[in-house]
Amino acid sequence: MTDITVPQLGESVTEATVGSWSVKAGDAVRKDDVLVELETDKVAIEVRAESDGTIGAILVEEGETVEIGAKLATISAGGEAAAAAPAPEAAKPEAAKPEAAKAEAPAAPKAQPAEAKPAETKPAPADTSGKTVEATVPQMGESVTEGTIGAWLVKVGDTVTVDQALVEIETDKVAVEVPSPVAGVIAELMVGEGDSVAPGDAVAKITEGAAASPAAAPTADAPAKSDAIAMPSAARIIEENKLDAGAIEGTGRDGRITKGDALQAAAAPASAPAAAPATPSAPAAPSAPAAAPRDTGPREERVRMTRLRQTIAKRLKDAQNAAAILTTFNEADMGAIMDARKAHQEAFVAKHGVKLGFMSFFVKACVAALKDIPSVNAEIDGTDIIYKNFYDIGVAVGTERGLVVPVVRNTDQMSLAEIEKEIIRLGKRARDGKLTIDEMQGASFTISNGGVYGSLMSMPILNAPQSGILGMHKIQERPVALNGAVVIRPMMYLALSYDHRIVDGKEAVTWLVRVKDNLEDPQRLLFDL
Structure with missing residues (x-):
């Protein structure tokens, strides 16, 4: 059991x-x-x-x-x-030969030839030349439970080699290729573009070393079509949009209608008129336009959201709905850091091979403040608070595909040069689309720098389940009062968005003041003040 x-x-x-x-x-x-x-x-x-x-x-x-x-x-x-269970289904296509199906059922190794029986005599030699192997979705990361099928790189009948990419799967974080486990011929594509799949799901069948197996693929689909079995998620879409399940061609396992099939049918208004003359359910056709998206104007263009963009939208809204987000502001005089960079930049580059930027100072200033105010480095888990005794800082990076947040690990143990090198490395991997799941999960706090785009002030949204995010902004020269005189100083507005359920207002303000003090006097970091 x-x-x-x-x-x-x-x-x-x-x-x-x-x-x-x-x-x-x-x-x-x-x-x-x-x-x-x-x-x-x-x-x-x-x-x-x-x-x-x-x-x-x-x-x-x-x-x-x-x-x-x-x-x-x-x-x-x-x-x-x-x-x-498969035996009766294999017998359906050819009711005249029940004895042949019955004879092959007891032999477990020949279950697949029994299903290919309707294809006359050609599938038999194909099956003897190699077994059918399923290509499955690989593990996509600890917190990734599903992905969306992208563009297929092969079709039924194509010859493939070991580790050849078959299809690309888009997740909310990265794009993952499904490789061929064996060399052979594509016998069946079990899911269609746009379908949702989970790790371990079979996406294609490959006949190892067989050339005749593609001929058997169409016959295998024939009995599956008549079943019209819909996945639970697809059944809801069919019911909500009043679609005819029998008119939808299933691309899932055994001809099942997947969520992607149902969505495609709901979004295709042309399918309703085609079904009207063939079936007496023509009156249901007018309901299809109601479920279809609105018409676009002559100067509009409709583009499907990528998986990453859909997830970004959902998670940002989920964060707003779940957390009590509040933002507190302050400003920092960046003069001391600018002077230090100017004085030591040449020697820094000569020794470390990388420029001394602002981000390393901000990371160090945040880590020092997080040690003093641990609630900003914590998270809520049900009715418990988890305090984190590590300082893995997420650094938001804008890419062509959307916003990603790679993580700089153990920043409390790193030097300024090490932090700069790691940020540059992760930023390049993010822009090249090569970040792995492990490089983007597990951060305890996040820093977002809208200043690189010219933002003067903003209210960043939390990166759940974290309880704090710091927003950096543009450095701008402004007149400020200093020792009783008005002087022009390079100033930056700082914004801390925090979860008020776990971080009190006093703690948030104190935390941001600590960051401000560390930036205006970097020597505090040296003396651990």
């Missing part, structure tokens, strides 16, 4: 709501069949069967809230029941 449990849902997600069950007690299932869909505040996650068997008991009902690791259902080790 195997327990089906709630998987990891992401770095800051601790619970989920049980959505639609796709099976019931007693149903035979195969490995990777979708059992139930869990909905979190960020994503919808499909829980799949880890092995062939039979559903023993369903332990939670739809609508219940479950935590990570909670038991959802049990599966009894019933390989026989699961193996028997």
